[in-house]
Amino acid sequence: MAMKGYSRRWLIVAAGLAVMVLLVSGCRENVSLRGLVFDPPKQAPDFTLTDHTGRPFSLADQRGKVVLLYFGFASCPDVCPSTLTDLARMKRELGRDGNQVQVALITVDPNRDTPQVLADYVTVFDPSFIGLHGSEEQVQQLMKQYGVTAVRKDLPGSALGYTIDHTAFVHVIDQSGRWREQFPFGASAEDMAGDVRQLIRSGGRL
């Protein structure tokens, strides 16, 4: 009888421990990321484009860094600067961890956005930001792979000539080249910094 009561107590303790292990391990995967999370993560489509200094930039060379990819264009005065300003703020917020982050803008307006235009545009936000340029075909293919839509819209009567309607997500690619999540327009610098910091601190194991 005494023996029976003893083992029952241990059973309760064991059950408690089991519950703890289950609960804590069960929520480790992804749950804490705050963007639109891919679960499971996808392999980010690789690409090689030309950066704003004229050098080739390939995603595969960025292993070990968290890459934040944004499709935009330099004559975009409102949405793109809002997002790039938030990304710059995110980078400042990360402090030293910010060295393990690369922000890159891929232009969806390759005709107007020459490397020089891109250089002037992206470095206003942060000197480490990179503007990426490719042929129209390359960019079109990448847009398809990343689920980005960008459509030229003529604006008769406007000095702009045309604008580009576009989806404005920030794509988050981890140190192993996995596409982890997307942030919609308006995501805060704090939310983005929080997620990037988690990815950095977990060393890609998150």
Add this chain to the structure above:
Amino acid sequence: MMRLLGALIVVVSLTLAVGACAPGQPMGAAGKSSTTSNTAPAASVGAIQVIEPWARPAVGGGNGAAYIVLKNGGAADKLVSAKSDVAKAVELHTMEMSGSMMQMRPVDGIDVPANGQVELKPGGYHVMLIGLNKELKPNDTFDVRLQFEKAGPVDVKVQVRQP
């Protein structure tokens, strides 16, 4: 005693799990709320007060955007145009989200409701500066003339700053 210990473990683990799993705050929708409406006006014309005009830093030759809050203590009016030497062309634009597509469009004017206000802010209405004649650096200022349908023109100094 053991039962108590078991219960304690369950409680602690639940707390840990909830803490670790709790979903974050919902992400802010496009456009952050503004707290500028109590700021002293930078200029006023008729019943309209022009509050805190600002613009993002931008490169010369590129495009920029200026933002303001227009507060109206009188009858409905409309901002019909903006002019400035800072850029080759100045237009009034809006930004709309259609699905997940961001669409920028010129507008004929921006209504300023009677006894109310309209905010020109990132992700919404803005004064679009096309072909900047100079770089806009933080703390720079430049002049813009706003033209209202009823209240008439008013000159404002726009400050360049990070949002």
